[in-house]
Amino acid sequence: MSFDGWVIFALFWVVFVTTPGPNAVNCITNGMTIGFRRSMVGVLAILTQATLFLILSALGITALIAASPTAFSVAKLIGAGFLIYLGVRGWMRAGQMAQPTEQSGKSVYLRALAIATINPKSVAGYLAAFSQFVQPNVPVWDQMGVIIPTALIITAFSYTAFTALGAGIGQAALGAVYNIWVRRIMATCFIIYGVLLGTAATPGRA
Secondary structure (H helix, E strand, O other): OOOHHHHHHHHHHHHHHHHHOOOHHHHHHHHHHHHHHHHHHHHHHHHHHHHHHHHHHOOOOOHHHHHHHHHHHHHHHHHHHHHHHHHHHHHHHHOOOOOOOOOHHHHHHHHHHHHHOOOHHHHHHOOHHHHOOOEEEEEEHHHHHHHHHHHHHHHHHHHHHHHHHHHHHHHHHHOOEEEEEEEEHHHHHHHHHHHHHOOOOOOOOO
16 A cells, blocks of 8 residues: 555545444443543444454455345344434433443443444445555555554544543533433434434445
């Protein structure tokens, strides 16, 4: 990958991971409810998913999934149901008094990993990255030596910032009615993303 190609890829990835989506909403929510430090486990889960998808993309597996309407339809419906469930539960709990939750690091990690994995934006984004930026006449794993570190560093900065934003919102609202409306907005976002996921077309298809 040339330097110019790397700059274009880096800019694409910045836009890709900073555009608010389910991962960003989950990071903000985690930061609000369990604090910045404990929420970083969720960022680690997103990095795990990113690493896995980058490798699978290089192997062509995500392209195969996107090419199969049946597999994609099943995956998106499961993901849609999960996001809607999180949204409804979050809305119902928004009015409860804020207390530090006792979520284990494992539960935070697994939930963040699930949200990152079922996000159709991930499949579309990784396919776009490989279709637009990987040069077919250069060994793919040579290019991955540049693509993976670049993508992971930008991803880590982006979702760490979203987590810090959530933690700041939570701290600022502790003296108020504990950000009921902020929590409801986050819950509504999950529901919207779930509906959009359920009605999303397969990447690359009309």
